[in-house]
Structures are given as structure tokens and as C-alpha cells.
Amino acid sequence: MPILEVSNISKSFGSTEVLKDINFDMEKGRTLALIGSSGSGKTTLLRCLNFLETPDTGVIKVNDEVLFDASDPNTNKDSEKRIKRLHFGLVFQSFNLFPQHNVLKNVTLAKELLAKERPDYKQNKKQILGEIEEQAREVLDSVGLSEKMLNYPHELSGGQQQRVAIARALVLSPDIICFDEPTSALDPELTGEVLKVIKGLAERETTMIIVTHEMQFARDVSDVVLFMDDGRIVEQGPPEEVFGNPKEERTKHFLERYFEG
Amino acid sequence: METFINVSLNLLGGFRYTVLLFAYTLLIALPLGLIISFGSMSSFKPLRWLTRTFVWIIRGTPLMLQLIIVFYAPGLIWGISAFGRMEAAIIAFGINYSCYFSEIYRGGIEAIPKGQYEAGQVLGMKKGQIFLQIILLQVIKRILAPMSNEVITLVKDTSLARIIAITELIYIGQKYITASALLWPLFYTGVFYLVSCGLLTLLFQYTERKLKYFAV
Numbered sequence: 174m175p176i177l178e179v180s181n182i183s184k185s186f187g188s189t190e191v192l193k194d195i196n197f198d199m200e201k202g203r204t205l206a207l208i209g210s211s212g213s214g215k216t217t218l219l220r221c222l223n224f225l226e227t228p229d230t231g232v233i234k235v236n237d238e239v240l241f242d243a244s245d246p247n248t249n250k251d252s253e254k255r256i257k258r259l260h261f262g263l264v265f266q267s268f269n270l271f272p273q274h275n276v277l278k279n280v281t282l283a284k285e286l287l288a289k290e291r292p293d294y295k296q297n298k299k300q301i302l303g304e305i306e307e308q309a310r311e312v313l314d315s316v317g318l319s320e321k322m323l324n325y326p327h328e329l330s331g332g333q334q335q336r337v338a339i340a341r342a343l344v345l346s347p348d349i350i351c352f353d354e355p356t357s358a359l360d361p362e363l364t365g366e367v368l369k370v371i372k373g374l375a376e377r378e379t380t381m382i383i384v385t386h387e388m389q390f391a392r393d394v395s396d397v398v399l400f401m402d403d404g405r406i407v408e409q410g411p412p413e414e415v416f417g418n419p420k421e422e423r424t425k426h427f428l429e430r431y432f433e434g
Numbered sequence: 435m436e437t438f439i440n441v442s443l444n445l446l447g448g449f450r451y452t453v454l455l456f457a458y459t460l461l462i463a464l465p466l467g468l469i470i471s472f473g474s475m476s477s478f479k480p481l482r483w484l485t486r487t488f489v490w491i492i493r494g495t496p497l498m499l500q501l502i503i504v505f506y507a508p509g510l511i512w513g514i515s516a517f518g519r520m521e522a523a524i525i526a527f528g529i530n531y532s533c534y535f536s537e538i539y540r541g542g543i544e545a546i547p548k549g550q551y552e553a554g555q556v557l558g559m560k561k562g563q564i565f566l567q568i569i570l571l572q573v574i575k576r577i578l579a580p581m582s583n584e585v586i587t588l589v590k591d592t593s594l595a596r597i598i599a600i601t602e603l604i605y606i607g608q609k610y611i612t613a614s615a616l617l618w619p620l621f622y623t624g625v626f627y628l629v630s631c632g633l634l635t636l637l638f639q640y641t642e643r644k645l646k647y648f649a650v
Contacts, residue, residue, distance in 0.1 A: 327649035
């Protein structure tokens with residue numbers, strides 16, 4: 174059974190159709206790379222999965238549970254969305270760390286707030302908060318930032334900030350973690366450290382969807398590649414096929430342009 | 435020498451009203467301004483339109499006129515005196531300053547990148563949590579400079595309250611001209627304002643330094 178099933182998703186902004194009948198599914202533990210030129214709808218698709226945009230049509234299922242169904246307004250209530258979106262994590266292009274909180278607090282804040290909703294929170298407050306901090310320390314350690322826990326975001330390099338953002342998403346243990354061009358805002362010499370962390374996650378079979386312009390990285394890290402153009406999924410398959418032997422004209426054209434440039 | 439001490443004590447008595455009016459105005463206007471700013475940013479058009487019209491009227495007419503209206507209008511229209519002098523002054527000042535504050539808040543809130551809200555959302559935070567835990571402190575940091583301007587202006591604006599016979603600092607100072615033919619007590623009031631504003635400036639500088647630890 175696939176962990177994620179996306180069917181018939183479409184989305185328009187005004188009269189511009191950004192997503193046109195998107196269908197795909199993915200298995201647990203896989204890494205899916207979403208490639209395509211700017212404006213092809215990759216980021217919008219990711220934002221739909223994270224409930225930052227509401228699709229006009231379609232269904233999103235995780236572990237066979239319907240999270241969103243455009244024809245059922247019940248699945249689109251704000252109160253429901255808040256909890257449902259925790260099936261997904263999202264790492265933004267521009268990190269979006271909270272500037273007034275140190276690294277550790279950036280990672281623990283959401284989890285602490287969620288813990289307040291637990292019925293036993295008041296009784297076991299100290300223990301719960303201790304556990305959260307312990308988990309945060311572990312996750313920060315796994316992205317190589319145990320030294321920086323008490324620093325503030327503006328004291329870190331872009332690469333370090335993005336690794337904090339990854340830790341912040343990981344600590345909530347989402348089923349699927351999404352990356353929206355995680356290295357596009359970084360200086361070239363800093364992309365490596367972030368890509369290495371993502372690769373490490375792939376090796377530990379974290380389920381991931383990565384929107385990226387780093388073709389070599391997409392090829393190395395992914396199990397499945399989706400090529401999008403003009404709001405549609407034009408081609409999908411294992412990276413060797415999509416990169417090595419693309420079937421569609423548009424995919425060939427895109428890759429040629431990319432590797433020439 | 436005795437006059438100097440007497441004048442000082444009398445002015446201090448007036449200064450008490452100045453401080454009271456200042457403190458109550460802030461007490462009302464700081465939170466009310468935030469509520470008004472939410473109204474003026476509301477996605478519900480009629481509310482936004484109504485709030486912005488209200489802000490336009492309050493900012494578009496003199497505070498002195500508003501003081502007179504709040505104090506005298508209930509009597510003229512309904513034949514009742516709804517408020518005492520001080521209450522009327524606090525209401526007029528509170529509403530007037532809320533409107534100015536609301537625009538400062540709005541500027542600060544609108545300057546926060548959308549990504550800050552979205553980051554909170556995807557982490558499962560509630561709207562109120564996002565505002566209190568993420569947005570608010572960033573807004574405060576951003577609006578500190580314009581707020582210090584308004585607050586310092588307020589110190590001196592309190593002297594307008596003499597128009598409805600509140601015996602604040604300038605009122606007392608002025609009385610010496612007519613009652614004792616002394617001009618210097620009026621000049622002397624300036625020292626009170628100067629010292630107050632100096633202390634407030636230090637307080638704002640301190641807060642600014644306290645919030646230097648992060649960058650927005």
C-alpha cells in the first residue's frame with residue numbers, strides 16, 4: 174500500500190491553471206524528486222500537500238486516510254487541517270527560522286505547544302518537556318549542529334540555518350518530509366552540507382519529496398523522479414530512466430537545456 | 435526661595451495629572467490600538483472599511499476638538515454629563531492614541547514575512563500561538579522607534595487637556611501669569627517635560643538593547 178496517494182489535484186490562481194490533474198503515489202521510505210522548470214507547478218504542488226494552498230479538485234490520502242477531498246468540505250476545516258498537516262513536514266527555500274528563538278527552541282517550540290494539548294501535560298510537564306528537549310538534541314546532533322544549539326539564527330550560515338530547519342521538521346516525525354528547493358537560497362559552497370544531510374536521511378529510508386534544481390543530486394538521491402511541465406506531470410520513473418533515457422520530448426528538451434547550461 | 439519651593443510643589447501637583455493622563459492613555463491605547471490594527475487589516479471588507487474610516491476621522495481632526503466633544507457633547511445632546519473631566523480626557527486621549535498606534539502596529543505586522551506564519555502553520559501551531567510565540571516580539575522590535583516617537587509626543591500632548599480645565603502642568607504654570615504676574619513658572623514646566631522625556635528615551639534605548647540579541 175502506498176504511503177501517499179495524490180489524485181486529480183488541480184489548482185488555479187485567478188485564471189491561471191497552475192496544476193492540471195496531478196496523479197501520483199509513493200511508497201514508504203522512498204525519495205521522490207520533483208524536477209521541472211520554474212513556473213511548472215512544483216512548489217504549488219508541495220504547498221498543496223502541506224495545506225498552504227487548497228486544491229480546487231482532487232484527493233490526498235496518507236496511509237489510506239483521506240486528508241483532503243475537494244468535494245468534501247469537512248476535510249477542509251481549519252481545525253482539522255492543523256493536525257492533518259502534521260503528516261507532512263516542509264523545509265522552505267528561505268529556511269523561515271524563528272529569529273527570536275535560539276536553535277534549540279526553534280526545534281522544540283512546536284512540539285512543546287502540541288504537548289500542551291495532551292491530557293497528561295499538567296501532571297507530567299517536566300518529564301514531557303525533558304523528553305522533547307532530549308529528542309531535539311538528538312535530531313540536532315544528527316544534522317551536525319550540536320555545537321550551535323544556543324546560537325540564534327542570524328549567527329549561523331545559510332547552510333547551518335537550513336540544517337536547523339530540517340531538524341525542526343524532523344523532530345515532529347512526519348510521515349513525509351517535503352523540501353522546497355532547499356539549496357536554492359544558498360551560496361554554492363554551502364549547498365554540499367545540506368545535500369549531505371538529505372542524502373543521509375534517504376539512506377535511513379526517510380520518506381521524502383524534494384523539489385530541486387540540482388539535477389545531479391536528484392539523480393543520486395531519488396528512487397523516483399517526477400518531471401513537471403506547465404502544471405502537469407509529464408514523465409515519471411526511476412532516475413536512471415528519466416535522466417538516462419527520457420521518453421518525452423519535453424523532458425529531453427528540459428534536460429538538454431539544463432546540462433548545457 | 436520660598437516661592438520657588440511653593441511653585442515647585444504646585445507644579446508637582448499639576449504634574450500628577452499629567453502622569454495619570456499619560457499612564458491611563460497608554461493603558462488603553464496600547465491594547466486597543468492592536469485591536470484596531472486587526473480591524474484595519476481584516477479580510478472582511480465592511481469591517482476594514484469601517485475601521486479605516488474611523489481612523490481617518492480620529493487622525494483627521496484635532497485632539498483638542500475631540501476632548502471638547504467627549505466632555506461637552508453628551509450634555510448638549512442628551513442633557514446629561516456623562517463623564518467627569520478626567521474620564522473624558524482619558525477617553526479622548528485613549529481613542530486618539532489607539533488610532534495612531536494602530537497604524538504603527540499595522541506597519542510592523544505587515545512587514546513580517548509570510549514565511550514566518552507558514553513555518554508556524556506547517557508545524558501545527560494555532561493562529562494565536564503563531565502570533566504570540568513568533569510574530570509579536572518581531573513586531574515589537576520593528577516598531578520600537580516609531581512607538582518611542584508617539585509616546586514622547588503623548589507626554590507633551592497631555593497639556594491639551596487644560597482645554598477642559600484639567601489642572602495639569604501647563605494649566606498650573608499658566609495660572610501664575612494671571613494670578614501672580616509670574617512668567618517663570620510656565621517656563622519652569624518645561625523642565626518637567628524634559629526630564630520625563632529623557633527618562634522615556636532611556637527606557638526605549640534599554641528595550642532596544644534588550645532586543646538586540648536577534649535580527650529581523
